Amino acid sequence: MQDTFKALATVSLVTQARDCILRAITIGEFLPGQRLVEGEIAGRLGISRGPVREAARLLEQRGLLVSLPRRGFFVRAFEEKEIEDLYELRECIEVAAVRAAVSRASEAGLRSLGERHRKIISLTQRGREPELIEAIVAFHRSICVLSGNGRLIRLFDEIAIEVSQILSVLGVAVGDPGRPIEVQGSLLEALEARDSRRAAREMAHFIRHAKAEVMEHYRRRHPLEDGRPTQSPPPRPARGQVRNPANMKMGGQQ
């Protein structure tokens, strides 16, 4: 009965286009520096260019795309410094979140966090990399949720997208399998013990560790760019078609 009357409030084309582009960026289908041709995307999605442009504007404001006048949109390419800055911001955000969570989280909230932690453990043991990353992100997001600060959650989500873009582009796998469990286990303990200082310390350590790992991957990947400025906003605009013409169907946000 309730199926017959499914909500017909169709999601706007802008939202759908945004989610499609977003997904293409996070999974690394659209590579940094790559040019996005409006007409191409619109054609592939079967819509007109208007909604695609609006979606691109949204992502521009988020910092995932940059726009050059009369040239169009490009996937943002991270410089080394920008990755460092991002992780520094992430540390400050998540440390604040866990501090707030210590004093505000309910018992039920902590239990559900424990649930997520168990999921991380089981996924680690079964060696399922992609879901594991997802679960770790979910764990950290939960801490933001427990902080009770909606603005913090929104910011975390933005940062998480950029981080996962970086991870996927650099091909970073979650490091030694033992560590994340351990760290997140300590975090959980500190939260349960309502130990603000320890929780903050663990969180900071974790993020610095993650940062170091990512930066090492980055340097391994860009060994020569150490000395020179390397400051062409989109590094070689790469006029050309998108990489993978298939595999970009409609229907995010479901």
Next chain:
Amino acid sequence: MQDTFKALATVSLVTQARDCILRAITIGEFLPGQRLVEGEIAGRLGISRGPVREAARLLEQRGLLVSLPRRGFFVRAFEEKEIEDLYELRECIEVAAVRAAVSRASEAGLRSLGERHRKIISLTQRGREPELIEAIVAFHRSICVLSGNGRLIRLFDEIAIEVSQILSVLGVAVGDPGRPIEVQGSLLEALEARDSRRAAREMAHFIRHAKAEVMEHYRRRHPLEDGRPTQSPPPRPARGQVRNPANMKMGGQQ
């Protein structure tokens, strides 16, 4: 000679429209909850609706507008909780910024910060409220700049816009004239002494003080909404014309 060849790269209409709407929001011409009629704005600016829509999308992503399907864009109205969350975030950001600035700021950077501080003092003595607010914001922004973290600066700018919107809507004036100088003076001293803990403490105190002041204004303004949920996304869509049909010329970003 160099004047004869001024850059003729005209700023895109989207950018100009965005800045116009932004200004209208920050100075309180567009009030929270107010509906923005695309055609109206486009007509007043002498352009078509397309760029206006894209500009609105930008501001939506920043959280300054909310969009309801088939209803259009509304100026975002802050709930009490959202203001608290915003200030909590601001504290975490600026404390992190001043900490980083302590260890990274150059002597020249500190001197220019001192310059800004003197400007605050002189404006306070002359009692020029609007420029004073501007100068205080500039002072705090400088600290973010001294932190050397570009991402932090971007986030500060976003937050600053929201804060100034709140201040202007609530009609908050900068409190007792003595305080800000005093606080920012201590901040400056701590930075010059490279005293990270003291700088962080002063910053946190300042922002908590500002928050308390704003919240008091808010509660004075919305005394009845304490108990009830008050959760209609845009509080009464207020179908109707914008408040001040004049005074919204083109040409932000100059």
Next chain:
DNA sequence: TGCTGGCCAACTGTCAACAGGCCGCACTCT
């Protein structure tokens, strides 16, 4: 061979128009 200048295709920025939903209002029926 290397450089200059013009030509061309592609793509962006912008606009005007169309279809359809939402809101307010008047009208009708109970």
Next chain:
DNA sequence: AGAGTGCGGCCTGTTGACAGTTGGCCAGCA
């Protein structure tokens, strides 16, 4: 009188088209 219903205007969401610009390509020339 009050509630429900149908109508009409206003406004959004989307589209297709047009003009202008950008960058690449190629011929011509030193």
